[in-house]
């Protein structure tokens with residue numbers, strides 16, 4: 256497998272991230288606490304944060320998902336947040352929503368920590384793959400049901416450094 260067709264160019268992504276930052280700031284003009292989910296969202300977080308004027312703080316968490324074949328949405332916290340969320344305006348920053356199971360569980364975990372508001376920004380969404388309804392307040396792009404890499408997203412921990420988003424395609428030698 257290797258990156259094939261470019262679905263979203265660097266220019267398209269940068270323009271949309273700027274628009275998203277504008278929308279988010281319009282809705283939350285004061286302190287905003289960004290919670291990024293490692294590793295996939297690190298590039299999106301970095302661009303989004305730099306396009307947000309004013310006061311921003313950020314924190315990281317890492318999760319691993321189990322039960323992809325089920326609707327259990329079992330999510331294990333591999334790295335928890337450093338700071339408490341109570342009373343804060345919290346924005347979850349995610350790379351991609353696929354089945355929605357990971358995000359739904361994450362929202363549940365974070366909501367239990369009593370933030371003043373809890374919103375979610377995702378760069379990519381694959382609506383055709385959704386298995387559970389999950390609210391996403393800011394969506395960068397809706398994409399078809401295809402596996403993508405780049406701009407933080409990996410295949411076997413590679414291709415995160417691509418400045419664009421490409422669909423993976425099989426190549427000679429693949430089984």
Ligand code: 5GP
Pocket residue numbers: 295320350351352353354355356357358401402403404408409410
């Ligand atoms: P969900 O729980 O929504 O099914 O899974 C979300 C997670 O699956 C994402 O955070 C991401 O890690 C991974 N994922 C889903 N679709 C893709 C994709 O097309 N490319 C990559 N690299 N990861 C994906």
